[in-house]
Amino acid sequence: MPTNLKMAERFRLAVDASPAGMLMVDTNGLIQFANPKAEHMFGYAPEELIGKSIEMLVPARVRTAHASLRPCFFRSPVERPMGAGRDLNGVRKDGSEFPVEIALTPVPTESGPIVLVTHIDITERRRAEREIAQRAVDLEIANKQLAQFVHVASHDLQEPLRKMAVYADLLEQAIAKSELDDVARAARVIANSAVRARTLVTNALAFSRATSGEMHRQPLDLRAEVEAVLSDLSASIEESGAQVSVDIPPITVLADRTQFGRLIQNIVSNAVKYHKPGASPAVDIRAKPVGEAKAELSIADDGIGFDENLAREIFQPFKRLENTAQYAGTGIGLAICKSIADQHGWTIGVRSRPGEGATFTVTLSTAG
DSSP, X not given: OOHHHHHHHHHHHHHHHOSSEEEEEETTSBEEEEOHHHHHHHTOOHHHHTTSBGGGGSOGGGHHHHHHHHHHHHHSOOOBOTTSSOOEEEEOTTSOEEEEEEEEEEEOOTXXXXXXXXXXXXXXXXXXXXXXXXXXXXXXXXXXXXXXHHHHHHHHHHHHHHHHHHHHHHHHHHHHHTOHHHHHHHHHHHHHHHHHHHHHHHHHHHHHHHHHOOOXXXXXXXXXXXXXXXXXXXXXXXXXXXXXXXXXXXXEEEEEHHHHHHHHHHHHHHHHHTOOTTSOOEEEEEEEEOSSSEEEEEEEEOSOOOOGGXXXXXXXXXXXXXXXXXXXXXXXXXXXXXXHHHHHTOEEEEEEOTTSOEEEEEEEEBOO
């Protein structure tokens, strides 16, 4: 066998084994050759590619522009390496698009110039880049939340600690004077302040876990998860005389079970807690599909409500509204809900008016 034939055969074997898609295209834009990787990449059989226009592999919106650039290239053919051009998409036989990186290599032949078009499917690279970018955004958000959290937490912790220090001095003076009533009063204040500080620390840890803890997303039956939370809250619901209604069609959400349960529990607990004095609370829980792969869960109550201008503030850690001073709490529950929603990529919002209750809405991701 002549040497040139052996070299041609070796070249053909190398091209066929290449992990990149390779097409030979003539000056008319017709495909003269396609290696197996290109056939697999675009989803065509060999006979469906050979002799066909290269524009069939280009998105319809840019085919005219693509065809107009070809004569310019062949008039002055210059090699264009990978990564030298714009973001490009290829089109498979089924019409789906995917990101590609393309290199153009002019090849002179006896019948005229042709171009070797090398394609690399960069879908996984783009996905990895998006994940890295999203992680950077998440990290920036987490850092901002942490800075805000440290500031607010340190401020809130100062009050019970300051009170404990003041009343420790008063306790010492009362003991020295044998004033038992003052001793008892100072001891009560110190004990209550210690409980308050411990509660703040406990809730701070809960917020930290909700912000930075690992998640295990899995398909969950929305109604079953809500009913499980209501079962856990049955004692407080019964004690308050709350009437809770649930209207949730069959919906499967994609969520971390523990965190999702905590989110529902915090909102329902608030709905039961912040009821009007002398009235039994009513809580209405509903859900419906919205758009593609989404569901909207709403939890409405008829409680004391609040000024809707403060809707953003209530999701901040340790933020409590003035008109709720008579109700126990640290203002961390809704901040945890916001953190859980953010980690899942959900949205959470609230509508409310003073004296007319509040409606919390969470837009969830569905599975299947």
